[in-house]
Amino acid sequence: MHPFPIDLYAYNNRLRDAHPAEKILFAGLTMLICLIASSPLVAVLALACVTVAVVRVAGIPLRAFWYFVRLPAGFIVIGVLTLAVTTVDPAGPQTLLALPVGPWHIGVVESSLARAVQVASVSFACVASMLALALTTPMVDLTDQLRKWRVPQLFIELMVLMYRFIFVFIETAQAMYIAQNARLGYSNWRRSLRSAGMLAANLYLRSQSRASLLFTALTARGYSGELRVLTAQPTWSRRNLILIACVESLLLLTTVATWWGAFV
């Protein structure tokens, strides 16, 4: 697999040249509606819409998208388990499961299970929306758009430098790891710990010298405290805007419908 698969898709998908604001709008609105609705139905619907958008419109393989959506699943499941499992009254009408633990009973009740399902579905929908953005939009486009929206410069510069240096560090760390491994640095548990420690310490020193080199190189190009670069001038697409409007209206209508159902 490519070392930076998310980036690879970000630069090679059918929405690569779409206006970044459209993509931010789509991901942002979908997340917002999911969070406000807090309804498993809306979340599942949103997940379906996002999946169709990523697979059909952007042309990213379903398997790849699914792989990335599953990555945070562990966190979500653990988080949600603590919601589902509570202390329960073993004789309560809503109790689904009760296990005696000393003087108490822990288990699952209908309301806690419903809460867990709700949080899990909303989480997955939000993760999928973020991924839809990450997989279709290169970092440059995001920072460009944030610049246009007048997000504080410091925030954007940190994003730019962190993004750039992630790759430099991954490459450096990989090279160091291979060099250590070639000299049997990871042949047993103790040595592995030692080598990993050395790698981390070295990476820190390396990052220090990298930073000072970068500063020198930027100074040579007239750096005076602000990383200004030209931003691209993307164009809006009527088709995309209509699609976004359709999906978001569908989600909103469903949300209103669930509220209506709850009130009736």
Added chain:
Amino acid sequence: MSIDPTRSHAPGATPPPGVQDTEGEAAARHNGPRIVARRPEEATPAAAPPVLAAEAVTFAYPDGTVALHDLSLQLPQGLRVAILGANGCGKTTLFLNLNGILRPTSGTIVHNGEPIAYDRQSLRELRRRVGLVFQDPDSQLFAASVRQDISFGPLNLGWSEEVARAKVEQVIADTNLGELVDRPTHMLSYGQKKRVAIAGVLVMEPDVIIADEPTAGLDPETTARVLDLLDTLHDAGRSIVISTHDVEMALAWADHAIVLGRGHLLAEGPPATVLSDEHLLREAGLLPPLVVEAYRQLRGAGLLPASAPVPRTVEDLTALLVRHAKPRLAADSPPE
């Protein structure tokens, strides 16, 4: 048919009328890119005023390491200068001094006849006119896309967005980076990063481009591409200064050579003179170029007269042999 041994031309170029295509040139075309000397006959370093000069420059780092010792040298205007020396001879320190990033402990840097000033405004102007390309492109490229990275310098100069945008597009066209512009910098190959780094400096329209080891670690084809790019910039009237320890390349490419050793100036002058001084090169931690060594041995064997000029490329050497040795060999064994 006579061949002028002082002239050779780029592979693939049409030979000027009256110049026979030598076997060497045919081979060069066959084997793909190759470094070939393009020699401006009018290039006489003594006549050209220096664009940059160091006058009795000493530089000591804060830890006490003295990197430059009372160094005086001149970088002639409009020439391709190669600064040679072993690792740690002070090349990079010198470059940082020339661009005003480091300030000499004593002595002065002179730019176009004026000692450089270290106030903000003067430094900005100096850095625009003296462009520095770093050895490791990863330390220079910071932006997420090639186009953005190239636009960094122009915006620092305070040019308007329209002007900057036009200059960036111009440089992208001039340096043939068209197919790379929207790529993220981390997806480029090492050689591509080098070319982007040069473009990022070129866009600021410097009079002098100083490149630290521009060809170190590059394969021959990429080396030729980078040198080609530097030649294009030179043809546009810029002075080009590179550091290297590739004596073959310096001999073929440069108009003027400077040899440093342990922070001292060891020699400066025409590459053919400087780089055929074996004693000097060994003192600098370098070895004489192979073509010079072959020339010396052929002279020793009596195949070349003592008056034959030092060849700068294999093509030059072939031309010398065709001119001096071939008639003799032909006289020894008459053609059938």
